[in-house]
Amino acid sequence: MSFKVIKSGFLATIQDYGRFNHAKHGMSRCGVMDEHAYSWANYLLNNVFDDAVLEISFGAVELEAQLDVLIVVTGADLDFKINHKPATMWRSVQVHKGDTLSWAIPKSGIRAYLAVKNGFDTKTLFGSKSVNLREHIGAKISQGELLNCVESFDTNERLMPIQYIPNYNKDITLRLLPSYQFNEFSMSQRDLFFNQTYQITNASDRTGCRLQGMPIILKHTKMISEGLSYGSVEITTDGLPIILLKDAPTIGGYPKIGTVFSLDLAKLAQKQPNTQLRFELININEAQEKRTVFNQFFEIFA
Amino acid sequence: MHKIVLAGEHSLLIYFSKKIDPNLPKKISNFAEQLIAKFPSLVIDLTPSHTSLLVSYNLNLTTYQQFLKQVEQCLNTFEYKSNHAASILLSIPVYYGFETGFDLERLLAEKQLDLNTFIDIHSSVKYLVYAIGFSPVFAFLGEVDSRIRAPRLVTPRIKIPAGSIGIAQSQTAIYPIDSSGGWNIIGRTPIDLSLNNPSNIDKFKIGDLVKFYPISKNEYVKRGGKL
Numbered sequence: 001m002s003f004k005v006i007k008s009g010f011l012a013t014i015q016d017y018g019r020f021n022h023a024k025h026g027m028s029r030c031g032v033m034d035e036h037a038y039s040w041a042n043y044l045l046n047n048v049f050d051d052a053v054l055e056i057s058f059g060a061v062e063l064e065a066q067l068d069v070l071i072v073v074t075g076a077d078l079d080f081k082i083n084h085k086p087a088t089m090w091r092s093v094q095v096h097k098g099d100t101l102s103w104a105i106p107k108s109g110i111r112a113y114l115a116v117k118n119g120f121d122t123k124t125l126f127g128s129k130s131v132n133l134r135e136h137i138g139a140k141i142s143q144g145e146l147l148n149c150v151e152s153f154d155t156n157e158r159l160m161p162i163q164y165i166p167n168y169n170k171d172i173t174l175r176l177l178p179s180y181q182f183n184e185f186s187m188s189q190r191d192l193f194f195n196q197t198y199q200i201t202n203a204s205d206r207t208g209c210r211l212q213g214m215p216i217i218l219k220h221t222k223m224i225s226e227g228l229s230y231g232s233v234e235i236t237t238d239g240l241p242i243i244l245l246k247d248a249p250t251i252g253g254y255p256k257i258g259t260v261f262s263l264d265l266a267k268l269a270q271k272q273p274n275t276q277l278r279f280e281l282i283n284i285n286e287a288q289e290k291r292t293v294f295n296q297f298f299e300i301f302a
Numbered sequence: 303m304h305k306i307v308l309a310g311e312h313s314l315l316i317y318f319s320k321k322i323d324p325n326l327p328k329k330i331s332n333f334a335e336q337l338i339a340k341f342p343s344l345v346i347d348l349t350p351s352h353t354s355l356l357v358s359y360n361l362n363l364t365t366y367q368q369f370l371k372q373v374e375q376c377l378n379t380f381e382y383k384s385n386h387a388a389s390i391l392l393s394i395p396v397y398y399g400f401e402t403g404f405d406l407e408r409l410l411a412e413k414q415l416d417l418n419t420f421i422d423i424h425s426s427v428k429y430l431v432y433a434i435g436f437s438p439v440f441a442f443l444g445e446v447d448s449r450i451r452a453p454r455l456v457t458p459r460i461k462i463p464a465g466s467i468g469i470a471q472s473q474t475a476i477y478p479i480d481s482s483g484g485w486n487i488i489g490r491t492p493i494d495l496s497l498n499n500p501s502n503i504d505k506f507k508i509g510d511l512v513k514f515y516p517i518s519k520n521e522y523v524k525r526g527g528k529l
Contacts, residue, residue: 023349023356024334025503026438126503135437136479137497179308180315224322225433225442227349227356229310251351251435259310284366287311295362302346302360 001067002146009061017050019128030130033269037075039298041115044072044158051119052129059103070117070152076109091159109168109270117152168270175282180256206247215239225253231260312361328509397522402490425514439478441506458484492527
């Protein structure tokens with residue numbers, strides 16, 4: 001039982017909460033880029049928090065249901081349709097055998113999530129179903145491929161209250177933890193970083209988000225390589241930031257000015273190139289409190 | 303002395319030294335093992351590197367302040383027992399040729415060495431695995447003889463074929479899969495180090511030793527090497 005891929009799109013991959021306990025083997029954490037939209041999708045289906053979903057970037061995807069299945073679509077508005085008619089997002093929908101699901105172009109945000117009741121049952125690799133193209137672990141969906149899942153029926157319809165549906169066109173300010181080499185950056189370097197508006201470049205993907213702006217001049221840019229955390233912000237040789245995301249390498253040797261708070265990275269995951277953004281500081285206690293509230297709501301145990 | 307810094311909302315970084323030291327990799331691995339044995343439910347991921355250890359912990363069960371104290375206690379009571387006998391020596395065949403070693407000709411000219419001398423220098427050292435990272439099965443090996451060291455390329459290559467052997471200053475490494483990269487490429491191994499063979503995940507372990515040995519073009523092709 002499965003969905004059949006009719007059109008594979010630009011970039012659509014199976015992702016879950018991520019691949020843990022393999023950083024020592026050089027494997028990225030991977031997993032969904034927008035944890036907020038992902039967690040809602042699983043929540044609305046009463047799934048386990050780390051069930052696997054299809055992450056659809058930019059659209060051009062068409063799937064045919066080969067079974068009756070309960071689904072939820074969240075995240076970006078990519079002009080989601082069922083049988084060529086506009087369909088509802090952020091609520092559980094009963095799909096029937098033979099139905100066609102499609103995502104065309106980004107109208108708001110860039111990454112949509114298709115969750116199915118009980119999650120996609122694709123191959124588990126090194127403890128996770130997440131695909132990592134950079135590491136050649138799994139592959140993006142391809143035409144004719146079957147995405148396995150189990151049959152399910154609408155028992156209790158759940159939807160997200162409309163006022164909570166995120167507006168992905170809103171400006172964002174990324175909250176930054178003063179981590180790693182933060183204290184080694186001078187006052188004037190930090191001022192330049194926090195007082196300017198950066199722009200997301202085209203060279204951004206699941207590995208990292210590269211920003212354009214006024215460069216920070218560094219005296220020494222090479223360090224001994226060290227472990228990289230999700231969201232850490234490298235200042236590279238040209239003085240410009242790269243925010244390291246889910247498929248980033250596990251270690252690296254550029255100085256890092258801080259680490260972006262994870263729930264802001266979820267918002268960043270929906271931003272197109274050329275979007276402007278700024279940074280502001282957050283302290284560890286506040287970040288942990290906010291994330292813990294999120295984890296408790298969605299029953300995230302990792 | 304140890305230094306601990308914040309690394310993220312659920313991770314911290316422990317520095318064991320400011321300098322690279324061949325005794326550190328095993329010591330750090332050893333500490334990582336002890337930490338996970340002591341806090342199996344708290345620790346969710348560990349990233350050892352040359353002089354440091356990144357520790358990710360379960361935010362639902364502890365806080366930064368609390369976990370920091372626990373790690374500090376662990377560090378204060380940590381006793382490293384070195385065990386030299388446990389190091390494994392891996393031998394990797396390499397075809398050092400101009401078709402596989404894209405930067406070999408340039409390096410020979412820059413270093414004013416002939417090919418045989420260059421090969422001797424690179425293949426006579428037992429390299430230590432300092433860290434695994436960048437991508438799976440990518441082992442940072444040191445130290446490269448100063449006569450053949452070279453800085454990373456200014457513009458990284460878009461595609462380096464799987465099996466390529468690279469040099470970046472004092473480090474050498476094998477690219478397990480086709481990838482982009484800026485290291486100086488000096489040859490290629492016919493051995494498959496990709497995760498198509500899942501047991502490769504543990505091919506290199508921190509603290510192990512790796513030695514390269516030269517093979518001929520014929521031998522390279524016979525063993526499945528591509529040109």
